[in-house]
Amino acid sequence: DTAVSQTPKYLVTQMGNDKSIKCEQNLGHDTMYWYKQDSKKFLKIMFSYNNKELIINETVPNRFSPKSPDKAHLNLHINSLELGDSAVYFCASSLSGPNSNQPQHFGDGTRLSIL
Amino acid sequence: DAKTTQPTSMDCAEGRAANLPCNHSTISGNEYVYWYRQIHSQGPQYIIHGLKNNETNEMASLIITEDRKSSTLILPHATLRDTAVYYCIVRVVTGFQKLVFGTGTRLLVSP
Numbered sequence: 001d002t003a004v005s006q007t008p009k010y011l012v013t014q015m016g017n018d019k020s021i022k023c024e025q026n027l028g029h030d031t032m033y034w035y036k037q038d039s040k041k042f043l044k045i046m047f048s049y050n051n052k053e054l055i056i057n058e059t060v061p062n063r064f065s066p067k068s069p070d071k072a073h074l075n076l077h078i079n080s081l082e083l084g085d086s087a088v089y090f091c092a093s094s095l096s097g098p099n100s101n102q103p104q105h106f107g108d109g110t111r112l113s114i115l
Numbered sequence: 116d117a118k119t120t121q122p123t124s125m126d127c128a129e130g131r132a133a134n135l136p137c138n139h140s141t142i143s144g145n146e147y148v149y150w151y152r153q154i155h156s157q158g159p160q161y162i163i164h165g166l167k168n169n170e171t172n173e174m175a176s177l178i179i180t181e182d183r184k185s186s187t188l189i190l191p192h193a194t195l196r197d198t199a200v201y202y203c204i205v206r207v208v209t210g211f212q213k214l215v216f217g218t219g220t221r222l223l224v225s226p
Contacts, residue, residue, distance in 0.1 A: 004158075011195050031211065041200075044157065055211050088171040101147050101166075101208040106158030 003027050003105060004107040006091050012113045013081060020077045021110045023091030032057075032074035033104065034066060037088045049074055052074040086114045120202045124221040127197075128222075133190040135220050137203030140184040146207050148179060149214070150188045152199040159202065162188065193224045 004025045013019055025032065033056070034046045048056035050066040063079045078085060088111050092104040120138040127133040139148065149164040163170055163177045165186075171175040176189040190197055202219040 019192070031137075042218075043153075045215075046215055049129065050211060056213060085222075094127060096211055102163060103149065103160075103161035104160065104214060105153075108158045 003099055004046050004091055004105050004109040005109050006027055006089075008110060009108070010101070010111050010113075012115065015081055015083060016082050018077070018079045019081060019112070020075055021091075021112075022073070022075045023107060024073050025091075025093040026072065027093055027095075027105060029093035029095045029105075030071050031094050032068065032071075032075050033092040033094075034074065034089040035092060037090060037109070039087070043090070046075075047074075052067050055089075081112075081114050084110055088112070119205060119217055120209075121201070121203050121217065121220045122220070124223070127193045127222060127224050129195060129224055129226050132190055133193040133197065133222060133224070135187070135188040135190075135201050135203075135222065136185065138185045139196050139203070139205045142183050142205050143207070145209065147205065148177065148183075149204045150175070150177065151202045151204065151214075152197075152218075153219070154196070154199040176206075181223070187209075193215045195224050195226065198222060198224045 007022045028115045033048045037043045044058050047066045052068045063075045068074045082085040090109045091107040094104040095102045147164050147166050150162040152158040153159045162174050165177045170200050177201040179186045
């Protein structure tokens, strides 16, 4: 009954490949996020979707393409993987409105290693 | 969002209270204070948040000074499992959420 689940947990692949990470939440939240935590442990937001609509798009290479088929899912597809993409990617969700103070709930991360 | 300042690391003996300070001197009136923690190899975990008043839940207490320029997260009886990096974040609650994580405080709870 995991609230925010990501698959796969580990992903090891070669440079140049294309890969996807999936995220699902069963909390009934309407907003989902992708964060990246690099080797120095800095955690930074990449994207956010509210009701399947992109609302936050930080300065992220266009090789990264999020897709939200419905409110409960937010997937991240990465094309032409580079060494610098090696990181832990966290999905999160929250119940948001125009003035919401509700907290975000995070998954346990996907550890992506590029060879 | 306002920036926060936290000590890089702190130590606490098991069973004692852990008091983690956070300075947010430029906080504005409509910004909340949030605390999250990240235990090794796990995703960030929400702990508590508040605006003006002190808050308490099953995990911790949050004490916010009257001028709101600083706050303290209190873990009343720290256990070894509380060893983690603790992040203090301030954010406005208009529009959609965006959490900006700093470097946090690494809390080590020892036997």
